[in-house]
Amino acid sequence: MAAVTQRSAPVTLGKAINMGLRKAMEDDPKVLLMGEDIGKLGGVFRVTDGLQKDFGEDRVIDTPLAESGILGTAVGLAMRGFRPVCEIQFDGFIFPAYNQIVTQVAKIHSRSRGKLPMRIVIRVPFGGGIGAVEHHSESPEAYFSHTAGLKVVACSNPVDAYWMIQQAIRADDPVLFFEPKRRYWEKADLDTSLEPGPLFETRVVRAGEDCTVLAYGPMVKTALQAASAVEAEGRSLEVIDLRTLSPLDLAPVFDSVRRTGRCVVVHEAPTNLGMGSELAARITEQCFYSLEAPVLRVGGYDTPYPPSKIEEDYLPDLDRVLDAVDRTFAF
Amino acid sequence: MSSGDIGVSPGDSSFAEAGPELIQLLTPEGERVEHPDYAIDLSPEQLRAIYRDLALVRRVDVEATALQRQGELGIWASLLGQEGAQIGAGWALEANDMAFPTYREHGVAWCRNVDPLDIISLFRGCDNGSWDPIATMFNLYTVVIGAQCLHAVGYAMGMQRDGGNGATLAFFGDGATSQGDVNESFIWASVFAAPVVFFCQNNQYAISEPIEKQSRIPLFQRARGFGFPGVRVDGNDVLAVLAVTRKALEAARTGQGPTFIEAYTYRMGAHTTSDDPSRYRLASEMEAWKLKDPIERVRAYLIRSEQADAEFFAAVDAEGDQLAVRIRKGTVEMPDPDATSMFANVYAEQTPYLTDQAAEFAEYHASFASAGQEA
Numbered sequence: 001m002a003a004v005t006q007r008s009a010p011v012t013l014g015k016a017i018n019m020g021l022r023k024a025m026e027d028d029p030k031v032l033l034m035g036e037d038i039g040k041l042g043g044v045f046r047v048t049d050g051l052q053k054d055f056g057e058d059r060v061i062d063t064p065l066a067e068s069g070i071l072g073t074a075v076g077l078a079m080r081g082f083r084p085v086c087e088i089q090f091d092g093f094i095f096p097a098y099n100q101i102v103t104q105v106a107k108i109h110s111r112s113r114g115k116l117p118m119r120i121v122i123r124v125p126f127g128g129g130i131g132a133v134e135h136h137s138e139s140p141e142a143y144f145s146h147t148a149g150l151k152v153v154a155c156s157n158p159v160d161a162y163w164m165i166q167q168a169i170r171a172d173d174p175v176l177f178f179e180p181k182r183r184y185w186e187k188a189d190l191d192t193s194l195e196p197g198p199l200f201e202t203r204v205v206r207a208g209e210d211c212t213v214l215a216y217g218p219m220v221k222t223a224l225q226a227a228s229a230v231e232a233e234g235r236s237l238e239v240i241d242l243r244t245l246s247p248l249d250l251a252p253v254f255d256s257v258r259r260t261g262r263c264v265v266v267h268e269a270p271t272n273l274g275m276g277s278e279l280a281a282r283i284t285e286q287c288f289y290s291l292e293a294p295v296l297r298v299g300g301y302d303t304p305y306p307p308s309k310i311e312e313d314y315l316p317d318l319d320r321v322l323d324a325v326d327r328t329f330a331f
Numbered sequence: 332m333s334s335g336d337i338g339v340s341p342g343d344s345s346f347a348e349a350g351p352e353l354i355q356l357l358t359p360e361g362e363r364v365e366h367p368d369y370a371i372d373l374s375p376e377q378l379r380a381i382y383r384d385l386a387l388v389r390r391v392d393v394e395a396t397a398l399q400r401q402g403e404l405g406i407w408a409s410l411l412g413q414e415g416a417q418i419g420a421g422w423a424l425e426a427n428d429m430a431f432p433t434y435r436e437h438g439v440a441w442c443r444n445v446d447p448l449d450i451i452s453l454f455r456g457c458d459n460g461s462w463d464p465i466a467t468m469f470n471l472y473t474v475v476i477g478a479q480c481l482h483a484v485g486y487a488m489g490m491q492r493d494g495g496n497g498a499t500l501a502f503f504g505d506g507a508t509s510q511g512d513v514n515e516s517f518i519w520a521s522v523f524a525a526p527v528v529f530f531c532q533n534n535q536y537a538i539s540e541p542i543e544k545q546s547r548i549p550l551f552q553r554a555r556g557f558g559f560p561g562v563r564v565d566g567n568d569v570l571a572v573l574a575v576t577r578k579a580l581e582a583a584r585t586g587q588g589p590t591f592i593e594a595y596t597y598r599m600g601a602h603t604t605s606d607d608p609s610r611y612r613l614a615s616e617m618e619a620w621k622l623k624d625p626i627e628r629v630r631a632y633l634i635r636s637e638q639a640d641a642e643f644f645a646a647v648d649a650e651g652d653q654l655a656v657r658i659r660k661g662t663v664e665m666p667d668p669d670a671t672s673m674f675a676n677v678y679a680e681q682t683p684y685l686t687d688q689a690a691e692f693a694e695y696h697a698s699f700a701s702a703g704q705e706a
Contacts, residue, residue: 032492058491058492063519064515064518064519064522066511066515066518066519068481068511068512068515069481069512069515069516069518069519071481072478072480072481072482072484072485072512072515072516073481073482073484073485073488073516073519074485075481075482075485076431076481076482076483076484076485076486076487076488076489076499077485077486077488077489078485079464079465079470079482079485079486079489080485080486080489080490080493080495081489081493082489082492082493084485096511099475099478099512100478100481100512103475103478104473104475104478104482107459108471109676109677109678109679110459110675110676110677111459111460111471112460112464112471112676113458113461113675113676114675114676114679115463115464115465116464116465116471117679148677148685149677149678151678151682171679171680172679172680173678173679173680200682246682247682247683247684247685248684
């Protein structure tokens with residue numbers, strides 16, 4: 001395994017978050033980690049591996065099996081000046097904490113007129129594609145993006161993961177940090193000395209001319225694969241990694257769509273009232289005269305997440321993205 | 332396991348009566364009694380100050396209820412009958428302790444020097460709490476039932492970690508003990524030996540539901556199952572509440588973990604001004620509790636022990652009148668908040684989108700003003 005101190009080395013996305021957490025804890029003694037099985041076990045995805053050993057049980061807290069408890073006590077710790085980083089073991093387990101997140105975490109800054117900042121990060125491994133059982137493959141990001149007072153980001157690659165987790169922890173607002181669990185084992189070269197851009201910034205990750213493809217988290221890789229696949233056919237896709245879901249950073253999106261005239265949004269979550277709905281509305285409002293076709297959405301179906309044997313039929317893949325791209329050319 | 336094993340049978344509500352475990356230092360008749368585990372030694376000045384707090388807080392409450400009836404407040408949650416529990420608990424708090432109230436702890440707020448008008452502004456609909464929770468060490472009211480118990484545990488865990496030398500006092504009611512958050516807070520507090528005291532005002536009703544709808548055993552006995560002591564105190568006995576809460580807070584501060592206090596009391600008023608208790612409880616029940624009034628017994632004791640005279644009581648009454656005038660005037664003159672304030676403080680760092688929305692909002696409303704001028 002690559003040494004942490006090495007300037008640039010290939011690391012997995014999971015390891016990159018681990019390194020980012022370690023750096024954040026070294027930088028600020030007020031940073032605490034809380035979650036189920038995050039201590040000795042190092043988390044079910046090993047994202048917190050070794051951190052309790054090095055920072056102690058007071059800073060890497062193995063909590064009771066109670067998600068509302070994790071978030072509710074994080075509120076108190078944040079009131080006391082700590083920066084709790086809460087791990088929700090799987091996306092589908094966030095709902096016991098939903099009440100605390102929406103009625104408390106999101107509103108306390110406002111309720112207290114700014115006197116009680118909620119410097120809480122909620123890490124959520126999300127999305128499917130790992131052959132899991134029910135409640136382990138969900139994409140609940142829109143619930144939280146809909147809630148004022150919360151900020152929501154999703155990382156798609158190891159380099160972003162390393163920097164974004166640190167920036168989220170430094171942020172003075174509560175941040176839902178969505179981690180693409182099926183990409184935990186993807187590797188990239190990480191240069192820990194490279195100064196990152198801001199957290200709430202959307203980026204063009206592949207330039208193109210014919211159609212803009214918007215994605216975040218696990219679907220960025222799928223979008224990039226789609227772009228590579230059609231390159232040979234002479235079609236050029238511009239791929240944008242949204243990175244931030246709330247607030248949305250749409251200037252790069254509008255710039256892109258005004259050039260390409262076409263846009264496809266891709267996410268694993270169901271399309272009905274998903275992030276794509278808001279993106280389509282905002283793009284239509286701002287780029288109406290540049291659009292050659294309606295903004296199309298590719299996402300999960302409006303069904304419960306299916307059993308894993310058929311999850312690949314549910315999840316957007318390269319073909320469904322390209323099909324949507326084709327359809328934007330048919331108008 | 333038959334229900335007989337836990338000492339109750341279906342339909343048997345005897346467990347809900349106060350019972351022999353009830354800790355009392357001042358009887359309803361105003362007689363001082365001793366308890367083997369709890370002592371209290373207060374000077375005449377302190378006793379009179381306690382009476383003053385009880386009386387003034389009741390005056391605030393009566394005035395606020397009247398203001399709501401006159402349309403000046405949207406709603407009011409009365410503390411009538413619970414003054415003893417709240418002033419006793421409030422007096423037990425020390426400067427470094429942090430209180431986590433529900434939405435009814437006007438008496439504790441008073442002890443933490445929160446201006447009653449700051450509480451009234453919430454019920455008038457001007458804000459969601461305007462006092463400084465850190466400066467007062469009195470958190471903002473939490474309306475979601477029981478959510479604050481976890482906050483109190485987390486804050487206490489923070490005190491453990493930063494050497495805060497204090498404890499937290501979590502307030503909640505009998506109904507809240509059925510909430511998941513409250514039970515989770517017991518587990519967390521126990522496992523982490525967090526410096527928190529759980530202060531449950533069992534006022535016998537969760538809106539309309541009597542305590543029997545929440546528990547088949549006396550609430551204080553639940554604590555044992557979570558791994559910490561539970562006690563039942565006469566919630567209408569301010570001295571006993573003070574002694575019990577003080578001891579529990581001291582235990583918490585010195586690393587002995589949490590205590591569950593069941594302050595056995597009665598909600599003399601409605602749940603809120605939107606509620607009509609005549610639909611679900613008998614007037615005779617309230618008449619019986621009137622005899623256990625938390626203020627009358629202190630008054631009787633002060634007179635009986637010659638620690639206060641008629642002049643003192645007249646002075647408190649006069650102060651209450653002045654306070655009522657200030658509250659009435661302050662309420663009716665309270666300005667409505669600026670509508671644009673809804674955009675303030677949503678985030679520590681406002682998002683560009685929200686900034687734009689706020690600007691659009693202002694522009695939209697300005698357009699009415701200019702339209703009016705044109706007309």
